Amino acid sequence: MNAPASRLVPGTVFDADACARFANLYPEQPGKIAHGLVGHPLFELESLVALSQRIRPVDVEQNLADLPIEVDPSTVQHNGLSVAESIRSIEANGSWMVLKFVEQDAVYRQLLDEILDELEPVVTARTGAMIKREAFIFVSSPNAVTPFHMDPEHNILLQLRGSKTMTLFPADDPELTPGALQEEFHRGAHRNLPYRDEFLAKGQPIELTPGEGLYVPVKAPHWVQNGPATSVSLSVTWRSEWSYRESDAHAFNRLLRKAGLNPAMPARHPGQNLFKAYAWRALAKARRLTGNPEPQ
Template sequence: MTSMDSAIAHHPATFPQTARAAFAKAYPDQPVKLSHDLVGHSLLTLDALATLAERMPAASVEYNLGKLPLGVRPEDTPSNGLTLGETIRTIETNGSWAVLKNVERDPAYGALLDAALAELEPIVVAQTGPMLHREAFIFLSSPGSVTPFHMDPEHNILLQIIGNKTMMIFPARDEVLVPAQKSEDFHGGGHRNLEWQDGFKARGTPFPLAPGDAVHVPVKAPHFVENGPAVSVSLSVTWRSDRSVAEGELHSFNALLRKRGLPTGAVSDRPERQGLRRLVYRIMRKLGA
């Protein structure tokens, strides 16, 4: 048995049956707290993650100072002055935040992702079709770090491995939080960070996470994360679906229409059924519009 095989065999199941049942009730539209069994996994220690980070391409890592305002602009995010390996190995004291992107490209971490998602695949396929573009991200945060208010385009489950944090999750498709034009810009390559207003907080639900806890975050549900008093390590397992792809296409179509002064259309909560609008968008895109 290789070291990779033994790492995977060490934890044969990621999500217990109770977590899978809770996920089935909530997916795809509702956030829900889950549980998992990856705490203590040999691939998810700080040393293992520092070693992984040092062999990853620069484009797949992002790290900076961690104590940031909720609404920080991307261009205003300060560097911490350390290398990535130093950042991870000294994260307890350096006041930083780091993310390792697409760790599934490493075979051992790819096997970890595949094993986790295989347990959820029957539930996902029944609701939103095949799991597309499976990816995994690892987040490391110093005590007290804040991940600013933002949204992501994928279906996501965040698994807490080390330390505590609170994720505040807001409803997807709330245009007070995410105006239609922000969604259009986002799907055209705009940044994930959102404009924060203090009045928004009442619209969110806090999900406190300790090691062994996980949370399902629906596609584009705005959220921010506040780290607890110790180092935090979290694993995020994500996928796309025909529904998430359709939603992106329809917002991109609206952006094209808006640019031409034409009326935009509503994006429904079942965008995969809006086949005619998606077809027109694909034709316009092929024609170079």
């Protein structure tokens, strides 16, 4: 039997105060928590270059970062550089990039588990088991913009180098993310969202500096403006049975809408959306058994 790997993080990532803070926030309240990953060698630029060569090329996204808050993803331009060149020259090349699903690498998978294991007791008690643990590393030029979007996971963004301001919006506001839009999102539509100037008053700008993290609830819309220096940040995410039920309820709503109905929005936590979620799963299972494709 192989000996267990030594820890990558000496001590803890989150101290007692940070864990208590997370417990007060999770799962529906956004807010900052402190972390102890600043200066970790796995996030030095050369370490990230090496990581980028070990993960699948499809899991590296990079583009020019002088973007508006709302953008059609089809118009975003590649920066024309190799991945290694993009990382090494990030201070001056005006780019935004992300290394996706870095848990596919054994070392970063261990690091992700060390981070999330510290929070798992709170998560399990509130929303059930931590499902589908994933991690994403963002490397961004000064003043880069990440456009208005939402993500399907529970997420903590940990700032490691430089600063950024995330403007965060309520996850349960139907004006920002109406039911029909969410239904298409759960069918694979792009994460980017329409944005109007009227939304501004609903947003909360939150600045992150090294050593600060931000818990972002499932599908809370947000956009990000980097500060005046190169930024490196780590996003650690997970799904829960609750989040999958909410997603499945939106899928079932899409069928109801196609039938001419106007279904109520699925409930946020602590609602469980059991009827719609299980109805959708039963339909999906029946289609698999009969070989019929999912209705469009």
